[in-house]
Amino acid sequence: MNFLIAQSGGPTTAINASLSGVIQGCLEHSKDNKVYGAINGIEGVLNKNIIDLHSKFTEEKSLEQLKYTPAMFLGSCRYKLDTSYESKDYDTIFKTFEEYSIDCFFYIGGNDSMDTVNKLSGYAKEIQSDVRIIGIPKTIDNDLVATDHTPGFGSAAKFVSSTILDIAHDTYIYNCNSVTIVEIMGRNAGWLTAATALARNSYNGSPDLIYLPEVPFETYQFLSSIKELMKRKKNIIVAVSEGIKDANGNYICASQTSTARDGFGHAKLTGTAKVLESMVQTALNCKVRSIELNVLQRSSMQVASKTDLDEAALLGSTAVTTALEGTTGVMMAVKRQSNAPYTVDIVTVPVSDVANKEKTVPLEWITPAGNDVTDECINYLKPLIQGEPQLIYEDGLPSYLDISHLIA
Amino acid sequence: MNFLIAQSGGPTTAINASLSGVIQGCLEHSKDNKVYGAINGIEGVLNKNIIDLHSKFTEEKSLEQLKYTPAMFLGSCRYKLDTSYESKDYDTIFKTFEEYSIDCFFYIGGNDSMDTVNKLSGYAKEIQSDVRIIGIPKTIDNDLVATDHTPGFGSAAKFVSSTILDIAHDTYIYNCNSVTIVEIMGRNAGWLTAATALARNSYNGSPDLIYLPEVPFETYQFLSSIKELMKRKKNIIVAVSEGIKDANGNYICASQTSTARDGFGHAKLTGTAKVLESMVQTALNCKVRSIELNVLQRSSMQVASKTDLDEAALLGSTAVTTALEGTTGVMMAVKRQSNAPYTVDIVTVPVSDVANKEKTVPLEWITPAGNDVTDECINYLKPLIQGEPQLIYEDGLPSYLDISHLIA
Numbered sequence: 001m002n003f004l005i006a007q008s009g010g011p012t013t014a015i016n017a018s019l020s021g022v023i024q025g026c027l028e029h030s031k032d033n034k035v036y037g038a039i040n041g042i043e044g045v046l047n048k049n050i051i052d053l054h055s056k057f058t059e060e061k062s063l064e065q066l067k068y069t070p071a072m073f074l075g076s077c078r079y080k081l082d083t084s085y086e087s088k089d090y091d092t093i094f095k096t097f098e099e100y101s102i103d104c105f106f107y108i109g110g111n112d113s114m115d116t117v118n119k120l121s122g123y124a125k126e127i128q129s130d131v132r133i134i135g136i137p138k139t140i141d142n143d144l145v146a147t148d149h150t151p152g153f154g155s156a157a158k159f160v161s162s163t164i165l166d167i168a169h170d171t172y173i174y175n176c177n178s179v180t181i182v183e184i185m186g187r188n189a190g191w192l193t194a195a196t197a198l199a200r201n202s203y204n205g206s207p208d209l210i211y212l213p214e215v216p217f218e219t220y221q222f223l224s225s226i227k228e229l230m231k232r233k234k235n236i237i238v239a240v241s242e243g244i245k246d247a248n249g250n251y252i253c254a255s256q257t258s259t260a261r262d263g264f265g266h267a268k269l270t271g272t273a274k275v276l277e278s279m280v281q282t283a284l285n286c287k288v289r290s291i292e293l294n295v296l297q298r299s300s301m302q303v304a305s306k307t308d309l310d311e312a313a314l315l316g317s318t319a320v321t322t323a324l325e326g327t328t329g330v331m332m333a334v335k336r337q338s339n340a341p342y343t344v345d346i347v348t349v350p351v352s353d354v355a356n357k358e359k360t361v362p363l364e365w366i367t368p369a370g371n372d373v374t375d376e377c378i379n380y381l382k383p384l385i386q387g388e389p390q391l392i393y394e395d396g397l398p399s400y401l402d403i404s405h406l407i408a
Numbered sequence: 409m410n411f412l413i414a415q416s417g418g419p420t421t422a423i424n425a426s427l428s429g430v431i432q433g434c435l436e437h438s439k440d441n442k443v444y445g446a447i448n449g450i451e452g453v454l455n456k457n458i459i460d461l462h463s464k465f466t467e468e469k470s471l472e473q474l475k476y477t478p479a480m481f482l483g484s485c486r487y488k489l490d491t492s493y494e495s496k497d498y499d500t501i502f503k504t505f506e507e508y509s510i511d512c513f514f515y516i517g518g519n520d521s522m523d524t525v526n527k528l529s530g531y532a533k534e535i536q537s538d539v540r541i542i543g544i545p546k547t548i549d550n551d552l553v554a555t556d557h558t559p560g561f562g563s564a565a566k567f568v569s570s571t572i573l574d575i576a577h578d579t580y581i582y583n584c585n586s587v588t589i590v591e592i593m594g595r596n597a598g599w600l601t602a603a604t605a606l607a608r609n610s611y612n613g614s615p616d617l618i619y620l621p622e623v624p625f626e627t628y629q630f631l632s633s634i635k636e637l638m639k640r641k642k643n644i645i646v647a648v649s650e651g652i653k654d655a656n657g658n659y660i661c662a663s664q665t666s667t668a669r670d671g672f673g674h675a676k677l678t679g680t681a682k683v684l685e686s687m688v689q690t691a692l693n694c695k696v697r698s699i700e701l702n703v704l705q706r707s708s709m710q711v712a713s714k715t716d717l718d719e720a721a722l723l724g725s726t727a728v729t730t731a732l733e734g735t736t737g738v739m740m741a742v743k744r745q746s747n748a749p750y751t752v753d754i755v756t757v758p759v760s761d762v763a764n765k766e767k768t769v770p771l772e773w774i775t776p777a778g779n780d781v782t783d784e785c786i787n788y789l790k791p792l793i794q795g796e797p798q799l800i801y802e803d804g805l806p807s808y809l810d811i812s813h814l815i816a
Contacts, residue, residue: 011578040583071577078582162805166707169479170419172814174486175448198805203812234816294699299574303710305804385804396713396793397570397606404611406580408642 001324002034004102005053008041008109008116009078011071012152013304014312015138016401018108019074020067021316022136023057028317029324036100039405041077042107042116045093050100051405062401067313068391069400070301080112081119090123097131104132104323108316110139110150111356114331118355121329132323135331135351136315140298142191145359146349147333151315152298154308154384157195159297160184161385164199164239167291168206171235178287179226179236179280183273185297186241188213189360192297194373195381196239206237213243214361215370217252222276223283225371230284242272252276301398306387311344318346342383409434409732410442412510413461415546416449416517416524417486419479420560421712422720423546424809426516427482428475429724430544431465436725437732444508447813449485449517450524453504454497459813470809475721476799477808478709488520489527498531505539512540512731516724518547518558519764522739526763529737540731543739543759544723548706550599553767554757555741559723560706562716562792565603567705568592569793572607572647575699576614579643586695587634587644587688590615591681593705595651597768598622600705602781603789604647614645621651622769623778625660630684631691633779638692650680660684709806714795719752726754750791 003026007015019037026035035054038044057063066073081089097105107117117135124131137144140156164182171180184193190212197210208229211217229236244252253272273290280288315332322330330348337343365377392399411434415423427445434443443462446452465471474481489497505513515525525543532539545552548564572590579588592601598620605618616637619625637644652660661680681698688696723740730738738756745751773785800807 007581011581040581043583069577070574072581075583076581158804162710163704163708165805165808166478166709167703169477169808169811170703170707172811173415173419173448173480173484175451175483198803201802201805203810203815205815232816289703291702291704292700293704295575295578295697296571296699296701296704299578300571300711301574302570303708382803387804388801393796394609395606395790396566396795397573397609400573400577402611403577403580407611407613408640 001029001103002036002101003104003106004036004038004045004050004097004100005074005106005108006038006041006044007072007074008076008107008113009139010110010298011076012138012140012298013070013155013301014152014308015071015108016069016073017067017309017312018136018138018151018316020063021313022106022319023053024063025317025320027054027057029320037074040075041079042081042093043077043079045096046089048096065392065399065401067309068301068389068398070299073401073403075406081116085123085126093120094123094127094129094131102131104134106134106136106319108136108138110137110141111144111358114144114351115355117331118351121351124328132326132328134319134323134328135354136319137331137333138312140192141186141189143189143358143360144354145357146331146353148336148344149334149384151308151312153191155304156192156297157198157381158305158385159300159303160192160196160293161198162303163293164196164207164237165204168199168204168237171237175234176287177230177234179238179284181238181240181273181276181288181290182207183240183242183290183292185293186213187243188358190214190241191361193239193241194361194377197373197378198381198385207239208233208236209238209371210373211238211240211244211371212361212366213241213245214363215366216247217244218247219279223279226280226284238276240272240276244272302391304389305385306389307384309389315346322348339379339383409437409511410444410509411512411514412444412446412453412458412505412508413482413514413516414446414449414452415480415482416484416515416521417547418518418706419484420546420548420706421478421563421709422560422716423479423516424477424481425475425717425720426544426546426559426724428471429721430514430727431461432471433725433728435462435465437728444510445482448483449487450489450501451485451487452483453501456504458508473800473807473809475717476709476797476806478707481809481811483814489524493531493534501528502531502535502537502539510539512542514542514544514727516544516546518545518549519552519766522552522759523763525739526737526759529759532736540734540736542727542731542736543762544727545739545741546720548600549594549597551597551766551768552762553765554739554761556744556752557742557792559716559720561599563712564600564705565606565789566713566793567708567711568600568604568701569606570711571701572604572615572645573612576607576612576645579645583642584695585638585642587646587692589646589648589681589684589696589698591648591650591698591700593701594621594649596621596766598649599769601647601649602769602785605781605786606789606793615647616641616644617646617779618781619646619648619652619779620769620774621649621653622771623774624655625652626655627687631687634688635692646684648680648684652680710799712797713793714797715792717797723754730756747787747791
């Protein structure tokens with residue numbers, strides 16, 4: 001059996017943990033297996049930019065280091081396959097499979113990557129190819145359907161919640177009124193912003209307000225909520241999704257119209273917190289600051305969740321077993337068995353059920369006022385941020401795996 | 409002997425480590441000592457907002473937890489004492505000292521706080537008071553004179569350098585040209601921005617360009633440096649101080665004129681990276697993004713430097729010994745003995761030598777092109793980020809000390 005692996009979409013801290021799981025699974029199966037990686041996702045398959053992973057990862061030490069390296073060791077792409085199988089891309093991809101005698105192709109990615117998995121497995125069926133195509137989920141957005149949650153989300157959730165707690169300590173030191181607005185990633189799904197609620201503890205009630213894209217953002221309500229809170233609290237901390245929209249469905253963010261769209265047509269949102277900052281400044285005339293957590297929420301390995309990384313690796317190794325059983329056209333998924341103790345099963349779901357769909361926060365997990373999440377939501381989120389990985393450090397910084405093959 | 413401690417200025421992750429050192433020193437001296445904390449810096453002394461620290465910190469466990477709690481357990485202020493001793497503030501402060509039978513007052517802070525220490529010790533001399541006034545330095549800016557470096561800087565340096573490394577991994581995954589501009593705190597001193605150079609390793613050469621406030625920023629040179637680099641590298645990462653200025657001394661940042669100034673008249677700078685982002689976008693028309701590290705660089709305890717926290721605590725406990733010896737009007741300081749192995753002595757310097765002065769990066773540590781730092785600078789910085797504190801976690805988040813006394 002020969003294996004080919006690629007990664008696609010936006011990075012997370014857990015996507016290399018999945019890759020390490022797949023490689024480990026492949027290596028364990030038999031010493032004669034060939035394990036290849038395509039550089040820059042499906043583009044690497046199209047361009048035959050393919051490297052040998054087998055020889056690189058025979059040492060257990062380097063697989064462990066891969067697990068704790070952020071972003072994507074194999075690089076990424078935003079390449080959308082044509083809907084028509086007439087497109088010559090399909091022929092090119094399966095010719096590459098043939099040339100390298102590939103039996104199984106693993107694609108680690110989010111919604112858009114599952115679209116690729118869905119199309120490739122459909123095409124394989126059409127041409128009666130035996131190549132098994134398996135998707136392995138990842139996304140900090142947690143917006144994939146048919147899985148309890150996605151690898152990468154737990155680490156991002158741990159980052160945003162612990163960062164809000166740090167920001168609370170930073171904020172409460174001054175004896176004056178202030179409003180701090182923290183912008184979290186999430187275009188249509190507010191999962192990551194919801195996770196900021198985990199920052200609350202016996203002394204810290206912040207974030208005081210949480211705004212998700214799932215419910216329309218009402219400026220007047222927002223300002224009056226802050227005004228009301230200020231009657232009993234000096235420092236207000238607000239967590240807001242970059243993707244909040246008004247009742248007409250227009251983004252609140254400053255610059256969505258002028259910026260570029262990616263290969264899948266998604267607008268790049270930025271400056272939502274800045275817009276709210278100037279609203280509050282104008283309306284309430286107090287100290288206001290906005291903080292955009294930016295790419296740190298998806299790349300800060302030192303604040304990753306052990307639960308998340310371990311699950312990501314497990315999904316990867318189970319994907320290999322699944323492929324060896326002859327399964328194709330599926331995405332590996334997490335099925336939660338219980339919250340306390342937290343236990344999960346790794347299962348498979350038809351990738352056609354997942355591709356191009358989006359799972360948002362259920363409306364019943366958002367409070368009636370639309371500015372907080374419920375306890376049920378918090379109970380769902382809490383197990384995902386547990387545990388801290390033991391990173392190796394060198395000269396004061398995490399010792400990550402060399403990615404010079406990605407640096408032109 | 410009775411002791412009073414207060415904290416002032418902007419927060420760091422190490423300022424509570426200094427506080428824990430002072431408290432430990434006070435408690436060790438004798439069980440009969442009273443140890444008090446003033447809430448919100450010198451304002452707490454003026455308003456008699458004073459708490460008993462003795463009973464709170466008799467357990468070693470809570471002192472350890474204090475050491476690993478970010479920001480300021482006693483709160484902060486931005487209060488500038490009048491230059492004239494006729495101001496009734498001085499009389500009020502020393503009446504509070506008398507009321508609580510204070511023998512030693514410790515003030516943990518930066519340049520402005522050392523101004524307060526200088527004035528108070530001058531006033532004590534004038535009125536022939538025996539109260540010893542001792543300053544303990546802190547600032548992520550590393551801009552205090554007469555000390556090798558300042559507590560808080562090492563942790564911030566570790567945060568910015570490891571974050572640049574994470575951002576590099578996040579950036580190199582795409583096979584397209586891109587420029588990422590990372591904005592680092594530092595109004596006049598570029599120390600923290602210089603520390604981003606520590607992110608470089610055997611495979612990562614970024615940040616590719618480093619701009620400090622110490623040398624004038626030339627837009628044309630900046631753009632042509634990027635253009636030149638792009639001939640041989642796809643993804644460029646730039647580290648820039650928020651405080652960079654043009655040849656006429658005007659800040660490059662977007663909004664310094666319209667924003668408020670603090671009690672010491674310092675302008676709040678913001679949006680420098682955004683300004684550069686739009687420059688590059690216009691001139692080079694490639695993918696550009698800006699990232700402002702914001703307050704995370706001074707509050708992320710999970711990425712703190714053990715060397716920094718341990719030194720901060722040592723400065724605190726040594727301050728107590730110093731006070732007991734009868735010394736007053738000094739700031740505790742670090743004197744480096746050697747780089748490899750890294751060894752330091754804790755010494756005292758007259759606070760009048762420190763107050764209202766600023767130590768910037770020596771021009772000979774900046775490369776002639778003005779867009780990088782020298783190896784000598786890197787050798788100075790490297791020992792300061794070594795080691796990782798072992799934090800206690802609870803429910804997936806760091807377990808910090810309760811600060812409900814600061815939350816109104």
